[in-house]
Amino acid sequence: MTIHATIDTTRNFRPKSEALALLIERGFLHQCTDLEALDAKLVEGRVTAYAGFDATADSLHVGHLLPLMAMRWLQKLDHKPILLIGGGTTRIGDPSFRTESRPMLDDAAIERNLRGIRDTVERLFDLSEGEGRMVNNAEWLDEFRFLEFLRDFGTHFTVNRMMTFDSVRSRLDAQQPLSVLEFCYMMLQAVDFVELNKRFDCTLQIGGSDQWGNIVNGVDLGRRSGNQLFGFTLPLLTTASGAKMGKTADGAVWLNPSRLSSFDFWQFWRNTADADVVRFLKLFTDLPLSEIDRLARLEGQEVNEAKKILATQVTSIVHGPEAARAAMEQGEALFSGKEDGTQPTHVLSADLLDGSLGLLSLLVRLGFAGSNSEARRLVQGNSVRVNGELETDDRRQLTRNDTREDRTLSIAVGRKRKALVQFG
């Protein structure tokens, strides 16, 4: 039995529901299992929707922001979001489009990760009773007993069909091993959907484009038990230069401030390529489309205004308005030409200046270089400035004489990485 998927038919589709209209307009919709029926359902009344997230790290990252924003809009339009954290499924690992198995995590690690994720989610959503919720699928997955599970759900899945999914095929075609454990992941995700439907009347699942197969499975399983479920996927986000979005030199762009500072988070968005600005404004901010249209008309240097607004808006949503403003001011100060930031970005013990503090080790300590050798190369490459002065001596030692009256010292590597160091 196949599902009638409407893929990319959004172009000629005129949605009647406010929610779908908005999501399509802002670029959230990629594929949907049944656009018209979903539209009708959204017009009818409040719909409960969910998006699932693995608990593989103690913070979500920019890649997760897309489903989060989609859910956020739904909540704003009076629908109900459920953030499903895969505490149970994380112990298996989704094989979708991966060439290798994921590492499995133990319960303690998963528990820790859940707490970190909650920190972010709470800022983005109203999770109060009746408005939205965050649930862990371990709640039900842990309860199943094997034979019971096979009896209740195993009969609804055929290996024949499971084999046809791209996520499985790709692994098999590549002659990579696919364990039974991973193979069954899609069953679990389908069960999640049905379970959420049973418990909370959830009828819509949102996921990344790589989740299409898993989502369809859930919708199918729902139908077998007599419920019409819906799902849609989000576009795969790549930057204008073709790279997968969300990576910087230092790795993933985390949403949790403890993993990535508000300053760096703001800078990430500030550095968006021109070609991506409008798309990102639509997807990652709450700004009305009329305002985005205005920003889209900016040309040349003025585009920078749009980028600042983008950065501040996103940071405000994810880290809060105060953090966003501080990050912006800090960025403005650091890049306005004046080397001094408005506030110290690093505080170090004054004792360090008693002995000899090598410039190289300071660069490492500030995170501007991964090793002394790398720091040395930066100095030799004429990219390091101390208090605004180009420093070319890689054996340079810093002393109290190098600090200003307020016992600060500014260090810059290249044009973008700057720090104000306070010794106190």
Add this chain to the structure above:
RNA sequence: GGAGGAGUGCCCGAGUGGCUAAAGGGGGCGGACUGUAAAUCCGCUGGCUAUGCCUACGUUGGUUCGAAUCCAACCUCCUCCA
């Protein structure tokens, strides 16, 4: 189960006894140009208490004055046959 092939730095990939910290490309970083963009050009890209030392070519041993390169065993992957 049998025959053959492959495992090299962040990634891809050259290298069959000293000139190899290892060609080339990608990525990344830095510089010039700019607008904290894009494009282009140039430089750098294992570590260290540094004219030297240490670590590194799947793993462990061995041959040799000297090994990524030769030998043995093991591990992993691929191709063909059964």
